[in-house]
Amino acid sequence: MTGVCGLKIKETKVQLRDILSKQKNAPDYKKIQALYLMKTGQVTTVIEVSELLGVHRVTVQKWFKKYRDQGIDGLLTSKKSTGRPSVVSASTLSDLKEKLTSSNSFKSYEDVYKWLQKNHGVDVNYKTIYGLLRYKLNVNLESIDSDRRIV
Template identity: 40%
Template sequence: MSGVYHLEIKETPEELKELLANQKTATGFERVQLLYLLKTGHGQTISQTAEIIGRNRVTLHKWIRQYSSGGIEGLLKQKSSPGRPRSIPTWAETALSKRLQEPLGFNGYQEIVEWLEQKLGVNTCYKTVHKLVYYRLESCPKVPRPKSSEQSQAQVEAFKKTLQTT
């Protein structure tokens, strides 16, 4: 019969059905569905299976080649694009995170920009530093409040004890 594709599918229909239920993405579901339809005989030809799934037959042939070369892992392997590299490298980010934990802190984001440039040699802009510190590191430039030299620690503790909280 013309168009019938002979593919040795190692998994049982029960295993494929379980894999179908566990798929988190639509593409993974479609790929496992291809194997399930071919294994159970619901899709007798690639063209018929392509119609059922709603994909082009060339796409199904590509998936079959992936399955033949890498098994089920090769078929379900997700490609991830590397994306644009961060303007502040991870080593500088960890150094900044450690510096933010110190009690001295920074006076503001502009001071962090200058510190990155002078100490680490990382040239970046204010907006990038703000997004990194505030959103990614979930921190803020820490500045201790000024304390009076005349302030007594005993008086502070006594005030805290007598302060009424509601």
């Protein structure tokens, strides 16, 4: 019979139900639900599973292959997206933070730009410097200037 899956599921129905109840994100929940549907006999083909869960049949096939190869733990592990790497390295950021706390040498974001370019060879635009100082380091150069004027 075409499409019938010959997947041998090691876990019992009760174990799968327990694992299913512990899932916190939708993709992992669907993966365990696919195994549970197969184990309980509610579905017999990959196409039936894919239609019930609202995913493509190839996705279900990939889940089952991963389960066959790595077991339930391998099925539930997923890669974390690292995102785009920062233009300013962690060491440069720590140097900048140290420079900001040790002295009030920066009067403007342009001063920071020049310092980054001269000392670390980092060429970034104004928005990047502003975001870096304002949101990562919690520094507002205008407040530093206003503090100097008061004193």
